[in-house]
Amino acid sequence: MERAKKEQLVAELHEKLQRASAAVLTDFKGLTVAEITALRDNLAQQGVEYKVVKNTLMRIAAKGTAAEVVEPLLTGTNAVAISYQDPSALAKVLKKFAKEKDKFQIKGGVLGTKALSAQDVEALADLPSREEMLAKLLGTLNAVPTGLVRVLSGVPRAFVGVLAAIERERQQAS
Structure with missing residues (x-):
């Protein structure tokens, strides 16, 4: 990927993370394109964006935002779900999908300025x-x-x- 394109991606992701009420990192390894598309569609119905991100670009984009706390989770394959409205709706969709697909894993995230573990995200889904x-x-x-x-x-x-x-x-x- 060209440097200019990477810089643009990082700037967009940084702006989205600043506006976000919650962001959750997931491991999607082993899922098919159709399964990821279905998840993306379910999240979009709740006003949530779901993007596959490179760890390095996510690390750079998260600097200076509340999402900086997720840096230790940036290993392996990652996608980030970003909610601008109701964080519990985001968590509900992810929890339901994780129950249906064994390969899908919630890693953790951030709510406001507070770091969330995978268990915290599941508890948020129950609210x-x-x-x-x-x-x-x-x-x-x-x-x-x-x-x-x-x-x-x-x-x-x-x-x-x-x-x-x-x-x-x-x-x-x-």
């Missing part, structure tokens, strides 16, 4: 998606005012009930 978490948070936030309204409306309701009972007693006494 609810960002949308599910936001829905739960919204439900919790919505429950507080709803409960407060119920409590506050209980006092006038009880007062009206007492007045109604007094009125019934008055009518029965007459």
Whole structure:
């Protein structure tokens, strides 16, 4: 590969790693082109890029980014999955694919600025998606005012009930 092309590749990868919310390194050795294409398509549906990278180019591109922590994992064949949105969606697709294909291996990655082991990536896959978490948070936030309204409306309701009972007693006494 020409030097200029390598420099362009490194610059693009560096920019993507800077924008990424998460990046995961995988070992794809032994997979067919069709299997890798299927994985790439599944990841693309989640807004994730999957690129085969040379270790040297990845090492250079990761310098100055949070992905610098994955340098010890850069041995053998590597591909990087880069997510810009929901890291758990990335992890879910990779975990599912790893269960289906024995040859596919998750090596580790980075979430924000924190290094992730392969086990951490699998644990991330077990977390609810960002949308599910936001829905739960919204439900919790919505429950507080709803409960407060119920409590506050209980006092006038009880007062009206007492007045109604007094009125019934008055009518029965007459």
